[in-house]
Amino acid sequence: MTAMCDVAFLLLSFFILATKQKPPEAVTVVAPTSVSSKAAPEKSFLITLTKEGKCFLIIGDETKKKEILSDLNTTKSLGLSDGELSKLNKQAFIGMPLGQLKGFLAVEGGIPPDKMPGIPIVDSTNNELVDWLRSISNVYAKAGTTQRDLEDKVVIKGDNLAKYPAFKNIKYALKQNAIFKFKIATNSETIPKDSELYMENQKAK
């Protein structure tokens, strides 16, 4: 019995330690499937696009988040105090227009992500994602990180039902900041048999 107990708890502790917690999700997003088998990068800048066309940003790099926020504060002259900045720093999801940031931070207890209006990405003239990404690349450039490293970290996660123009506007914001390569979060899907890719993979083996 002792041995059995040992095994049970060993397995239990293994599973608990080996599983990684799923990062929190702002809103439910059903990602499309793809045959790509590359793992999504960690500590990424996750741009979430919901099916209503709302855009959220999650700054996964905690070490640089504070710097990014203060950079944005100065470049866009938002006039946020230190207290407000650190409050914003604690928020995982960013999903409000720059003009409303102050008002949102004043709300006691914060606003749940599904009530947020999203970062405006309406068109090229009113695309605040451009400003967010500019601050991100500013901070990265200061830290001596190359554009290439930054490109590795940008992930777009969109809902299946999101409309194409919203996605196009996100791409526009990325292009404005000279980010030409990025990743799209997808769920994996098996490669169809007898397809060209399947045969190539077989040949490689």
Place this chain on the structure above:
Amino acid sequence: MAEMDTSSGGGHKKGPGVKKPKKLSTRVDLTPMVDLGFLLITFFVFTTTMSKPTAMNMNEPKDDPDNQLKVKNSGAMTILLGKNDQVYYYMGELSPENASQQFKSTNFKDIRQVILDKKKATPIGDLMYIIKSDKEATFKNAIDILDEMSINAVPPGHYAEVEMSDTEAELIRLTEQANGIK
């Protein structure tokens, strides 16, 4: 008289009436603990999803009006994504006279064969797929068509996303009306 009995002499010898203290077993019944352990294991195994999120790479070209890529008419195939997961395509350049004959409608299931046929029929140097998305198309459509390109092993650089022209948008509208797609 009150007198202590000291005859047993330090407790070494016990008289016939004195019982030995019963040795209690140190073994604990582990069954409930094991039950609990396995219950937790099954719980964790069932609740965790093994799927690791994957990511697809995407490369966007730099906007460079002076350095437009020239595409051979014979090697080009334009794929248009419409609403309701509809796919339209035409080969080469759209000529105003017989646009309706060139313009074909299909769906995501059948487009794979069309892409493959085009790939086989065209020398690789001339091959170019031009993908255009309508504003009614979804994010899923845009990703699915790029995925079709990887499924058909179309080498990178032989497909590109381009803005849709008004004529093409108009053709999609007309086809949708004719096919009764709302």
